[in-house]
Amino acid sequence: MKILITGGAGFVGSHLADKLIGQGHEITVIDDLSTGRYQNVEHLEGHENFRLIIDTVLNDKLMEELIRETDRVFHMASAVGVRLIMERPVKTIETIFRGTDVVLGFCSRYRKRVLVPSTSEVYGKGASVPFREEDDLLTGSTDKHRWAYACAKTLDEFLALAHWKETRLPVVVVRLFNTVGPRQTGQYGMVVPNFVKSAIKGEPLTVHGDGNQSRCFGHVLDIIEGLTAVIENPDCFGQVINLGNAEEVSIRSLAEKAIAMTGSDSEIRYIPYEEAYGEGFEDMQRRVPSLDKAKRLVGYQPTRTLEDIINDVADQFHREIKAEAAMA
Numbered sequence: 001m002k003i004l005i006t007g008g009a010g011f012v013g014s015h016l017a018d019k020l021i022g023q024g025h026e027i028t029v030i031d032d033l034s035t036g037r038y039q040n041v042e043h044l045e046g047h048e049n050f051r052l053i054i055d056t057v058l059n060d061k062l063m064e065e066l067i068r069e070t071d072r073v074f075h076m077a078s079a080v081g082v083r084l085i086m087e088r089p090v091k092t093i094e095t096i097f098r099g100t101d102v103v104l105g106f107c108s109r110y111r112k113r114v115l116v117p118s119t120s121e122v123y124g125k126g127a128s129v130p131f132r133e134e135d136d137l138l139t140g141s142t143d144k145h146r147w148a149y150a151c152a153k154t155l156d157e158f159l160a161l162a163h164w165k166e167t168r169l170p171v172v173v174v175r176l177f178n179t180v181g182p183r184q185t186g187q188y189g190m191v192v193p194n195f196v197k198s199a200i201k202g203e204p205l206t207v208h209g210d211g212n213q214s215r216c217f218g219h220v221l222d223i224i225e226g227l228t229a230v231i232e233n234p235d236c237f238g239q240v241i242n243l244g245n246a247e248e249v250s251i252r253s254l255a256e257k258a259i260a261m262t263g264s265d266s267e268i269r270y271i272p273y274e275e276a277y278g279e280g281f282e283d284m285q286r287r288v289p290s291l292d293k294a295k296r297l298v299g300y301q302p303t304r305t306l307e308d309i310i311n312d313v314a315d316q317f318h319r320e321i322k323a324e325a326a327m328a
C-alpha cells in the first residue's frame with residue numbers, strides 16, 4: 001500500500017514509518033523539520049520504498065498531489081510540547097488547525113482513509129478519572145495559553161467528525177496520552193527525556209510544583225500498534241479513541257525511578273510552575289486513560305512498562321553521548 005505520513009520525521013511519525021516500511025508498504029513522509037528531525041529518518045533514506053519530502057502540510061498544491069496518489073494518510077504533523085505551546089502560541093494554533101483542514105479537505109475530495117491524532121490535553125481539568133472518550137471536556141480560560149493546544153486539537157476533532165457526518169469520510173481520531181520513548185527530545189519540555197538525560201549527565205532533575213501530579217506514559221511502540229490497527233478497522237471510522245497506557249505514576253516517583261534506574265547521583269529540585277513556564281500556566285493533577293474502547297474495537301493492549309520506557313530512553317541517550325564523544 002502507499003502510505004503518506006505527515007510529520008513523519010517526528011518522534012511518533014518516524015517510528016510509524018519504520019513499522020510500515022518493515023511491513024513492505026511504500027512510505028512518503030512530508031515534514032518541514034520544524035519539530036521533526038532529519039536524524040529520525042536518516043536510516044530510511046535510500047530505501048526503495050521510502051521518500052522524504054521536506055515541505056509543509058500547508059502547501060496545498062503539493063498536499064493535493066500526495067493525497068491523491070496515496071491509500072492511507074497518517075496526519076502526524078503538529079506543534080508539540082507544552083514549552084513550545086507556551087512560547088509560540090500563534091504558530092501552535094495555526095499549524096494544528098490549518099494543517100488538519102488541508103489534510104481532511106483533500107482526503108475528503110479523494111476519499112482516502114485518514115488518521116487524525118488528538119491529545120489527552122483535550123480532557124483538560126476533567127476530574128472523573130479515568131478519562132473516557134464521551135466525557136465532557138474542561139479546559140481553562142483563554143488567557144492561559146496552555147489550553148490553546150487543547151482547543152486547537154478539539155477543533156481538529158470536530159472537523160474530522162464533521163467530515164464523517166456529512167460525507168462518511170473514513171477518518172479516525174485518536175487521543176494520545178503522554179507518548180514517550182526513544183527519539184523524543186526534551187527540547188519542548190517533555191518530562192521523560194528531560195529526567196532521563198539529566199540523570200545520566202548527573203545534573204539535577206527539575207520537578208515542577210510539588211511533584212504529586214501524575215501521568216500515564218505510553219511507550220511509542222505500543223502506541224503505533226494502536227495507530228496501525230485503528231486505521232485498518234472500518235468500525236473505528238467516525239470514532240474518537242484513547243491510546244496510551246493506564247499505569248499511573250507521580251512526577252516525583254518518576255524522577256526517583258529515573259535516578260535509580262540509571263544509577264545516577266543527581267538530586268531532585270522542585271521549582272514553581274511560573275518559573276518553568278512563566279505566567280498564565282495551569283497544570284492538571286491526574287490524567288489516566290480508559291482504554292476500554294481501544295480494547296473493544298481493535299484488541300489494543302499495551303505491553304511495555306514504565307521501566308521499559310526508561311531503559312529504552314536511557315539507551316538512546318547513552319548511544320547519542322557515545323556518538324558525540326566519537327565525533328569530538
Ligand code: UDP
Pocket residue numbers: 082178189190191192194195206207208209213215251283
Ligand atoms: N514536568 C516536570 N519537569 C520537567 C518537565 C515536566 O516536573 O522537566 C512536569 C510537568 O509540569 C507536568 C508533567 O511533568 O506536570 C508532564 O509534563 P510533560 O510536558 O511531559 O507532559 P504534559 O504536561 O503534556 O502531560
